[in-house]
Amino acid sequence: MELGNYALITGASAGTGKQIAVECAKRGFNLYLVSLPDSGLEQLAEELQRNYPVDIKFLSIDLTQSESPKKVFDYAVKNRIAVNILVNNAGLGFDGKLEDLSLFLIDTMILLNIRASTLLTFLFLSEMKKQKTAYILNISSFGALVPLPFKSVYAATKTYLLFLTSALRRELKGTNIHLTSVHPCGITSERAIENVRKSAFFARAAALTPSEVAKISMDNLFAENPFVVPGLMPKIYYYLGSCIPHGIVIKLVERIFQKTT
Numbered sequence: 724m725e726l727g728n729y730a731l732i733t734g735a736s737a738g739t740g741k742q743i744a745v746e747c748a749k750r751g752f753n754l755y756l757v758s759l760p761d762s763g764l765e766q767l768a769e770e771l772q773r774n775y776p777v778d779i780k781f782l783s784i785d786l787t788q789s790e791s792p793k794k795v796f797d798y799a800v801k802n803r804i805a806v807n808i809l810v811n812n813a814g815l816g817f818d819g820k821l822e823d824l825s826l827f828l829i830d831t832m833i834l835l836n837i838r839a840s841t842l843l844t845f846l847f848l849s850e851m852k853k854q855k856t857a858y859i860l861n862i863s864s865f866g867a868l869v870p871l872p873f874k875s876v877y878a879a880t881k882t883y884l885l886f887l888t889s890a891l892r893r894e895l896k897g898t899n900i901h902l903t904s905v906h907p908c909g910i911t912s913e914r915a916i917e918n919v920r921k922s923a924f925f926a927r928a929a930a931l932t933p934s935e936v937a938k939i940s941m942d943n944l945f946a947e948n949p950f951v952v953p954g955l956m957p958k959i960y961y962y963l964g965s966c967i968p969h970g971i972v973i974k975l976v977e978r979i980f981q982k983t984t
């Protein structure tokens with residue numbers, strides 16, 4: 724691989740991923756955008772190209788398909804894209820009791836949130852080690868920090884991402900690679916805004932816009948902060964959650980999510 728300074732962003736067509744693409748372009752990084760087919764990636768690339776003097780490559784692909792992470796890597800090799808920022812942002816969450824979800828929905832969350840993020844990290848790691856400095860940003864969730872009844876699978880996939888990030892940080896200590904996990908409470912992306920509106924006051928009060936989350940994430944990534952809870956209210960909840968007994972915290976979040984599902 725030869726062309727450097729690329730930020731590979733998954734789920735770049737909408738919400739937080741799109742705003743992370745804007746943040747990276749503002750900071751002069753070339754972009755390698757990945758998202759679902761027919762998600763408007765081409766138009767986004769054209770729009771960004773008009774506003775920022777960076778090179779933009781994109782690949783429309785469904786990351787839940789078994790060969791997709793390898794295809795994302797192969798496209799980078801073929802197009803000589805040297806990635807030094809990997810942003811595992813694409814993620815989906817479906818609400819409800821486990822028994823009320825479908826096999827397809829459960830599989831989709833695991834394949835996208837866990838499998839795709841892990842395999843992309845694995846595939847790009849050795850190339851990223853060749854860069855002067857490289858960064859991995861994993862967009863997890865506040866839900867990673869406590870078991871979430873009625874959002875159990877989603878929250879568990881995000882806990883996986885938190886633990887993966889923390890463990891890899893130790894494995895990669897002393898190398899050029901810095902890892903950050905981000906734990907937003909609620910994000911008012913187009914897809915999630917209705918859910919945020921319907922949620923309990925405490926969840927609504929903690930929600931941030933995709934551009935706020937994107938900026939906070941990138942600032943903290945470059946500051947090499949390992950663990951980020953964006954926003955004041957979520958930070959307060961996180962602090963309170965660490966003071967209150969675990970069993971009580973789970974009962975509180977159970978009440979919040981039981982109302983919204």
Ligand SMILES: NC(=O)c1ccc[n+]([C@@H]2O[C@H](COP(=O)([O-])OP(=O)(O)OC[C@H]3O[C@@H](n4cnc5c(N)ncnc54)[C@H](OP(=O)(O)O)[C@@H]3O)[C@@H](O)[C@H]2O)c1
Binds near residue numbers: 762786913
């Ligand atoms: N929204 C929240 O309240 C919230 C809270 C905490 C954490 N998070 C996490 O933050 C991240 C971003 O959330 P968001 O609400 O900003 O996202 P979003 O608006 O729902 O956008 C998700 C992006 O991922 C893409 N995507 C979905 N399935 C895909 C697949 N199978 N293969 C490739 N790309 C796929 C989507 O493409 P299309 O546009 O074509 O669907 C879209 O670009 C996610 O990891 C989410 O779990 C969100």
